[in-house]
Amino acid sequence: MRIVQTSAETTIGRNPGQVYEFVTTPANWVGTHPVTAAVEGATQAPAAAGARWIEVIRPPDDPTGFRTEWLATLAAPGHTWVIETDRLLTAGVRCQIAYTFTDHPQGTYFRRDMSVLVDDTADVEESMLANLSDGSAHEGYLEAVKAVLER
Numbered sequence: 001m002r003i004v005q006t007s008a009e010t011t012i013g014r015n016p017g018q019v020y021e022f023v024t025t026p027a028n029w030v031g032t033h034p035v036t037a038a039v040e041g042a043t044q045a046p047a048a049a050g051a052r053w054i055e056v057i058r059p060p061d062d063p064t065g066f067r068t069e070w071l072a073t074l075a076a077p078g079h080t081w082v083i084e085t086d087r088l089l090t091a092g093v094r095c096q097i098a099y100t101f102t103d104h105p106q107g108t109y110f111r112r113d114m115s116v117l118v119d120d121t122a123d124v125e126e127s128m129l130a131n132l133s134d135g136s137a138h139e140g141y142l143e144a145v146k147a148v149l150e151r
Contacts, residue, residue, distance in 0.1 A: 001117060001118065001119055001120060002118040002120075002129070003115065003116065003117055003118070004114075004115075004116040004118070004129060004132045004133045005113070005114065005115050005116070006113075006114045006132070006134075006135040006138050007111065007112065007113045007114075007135070007138075008111070008112045008135055008138040008139045008141070008142045009109065009111040009112070009142070010109075010110055010142045010143065010145075010146050011104055011106050011107060011108065011109050011110070011146075012107050012108045012110050012145065012146045012149050012150065013106060013107040013146075013149070013150045014107050014108060014149045014150070015078075015103070015107065016078040016079065016101040016102065016103055016108045017078040018108075018149065019101050019107075019108045019110055019145070019149060020046070020077055020078045020079070020081065020099075021046050021077075022145065022148070022149055023081065023099055023101075023110075023145060024046040024047050024072075024075065024081050024099075025043070025044065025045055025046050025047070026041075026043035026047060026053050026055065026070075027039055027043040027044050028148075029055065029141075031144075032141055032144040032145055032148060033137070033140075033141040033144070034137045034140050034141065034144075035057050035058055035059050035060075035137055036055055036056070036057065036058075037056040037058040037065055038055075038056040039053055039054065039055050039056070040053065040054040040056070041053035041054055046075070046077070047070075047072040047075065047081075047083070048072060048075050049072050049073060049074055049075040050071075050072065051071070051072045051075075052069060052070065052071050052072075053069070053070055054067050054068065054069050054070075055067070055068050055070060057089075059128070059131045060131070061127055061131070066089050068085050068088055068089070068095075069085060069087070070083045070084070070085050071083065071084050073096075074098075078101055079100070079102075080098065080099065080100050080101070081098075081099045081101075082096065082097070082098045082099070083097050084096045084097075088116060089124070089128060090122060090123055090124060091122065092118065092119035092121055092122025092123075092124075093116065093117070093118050093119070093122050093124060094116070094117045095114065095115070095116045095117075096114070097112065097113070097114045097115075098112075098113045098114075099111070099112050099113075100113075110142060110145070110146075112138055112141070112142060114132075114138065116132050
């Protein structure tokens with residue numbers, strides 16, 4: 001089994017509840033996360049624990065993209081949000097993303113930690129693993145969230 005992990009963090013000049021509400025509303029990913037082409041399902045409000053939705057992911061080297069179903073597994077408004085999928089592009093690739101929101105003198109310290117577990121039997125191209133381990137898209141996402149919320 002291989003594990004790919006990335007982390008990104010920033011401080012946003014809004015309170016943790018405001019940042020949490022924006023980030024946990026999947027419809028807000030379109031236009032802020034560089035690889036999110038679309039979201040489908042109940043995506044117009046913060047996703048509570050147990051909520052499911054589809055994200056259409058379009059990496060830079062894949063013009064067609066792929067669909068992933070996410071499940072919110074932990075929702076503590078203003079503090080922590082965890083989402084998971086047991087099929088990121090293909091069987092045998094699981095992903096968990098944990099978002100934390102911490103009160104900070106300048107607003108909110110916002111952190112995103114992603115862990116991808118790739119089974120040895122998974123049919124995964126090296127380019128996908130390279131894209132996953134490149135933290136620039138995730139850092140770009142946090143900076144886009146910051147830009148939107150601080151407008």
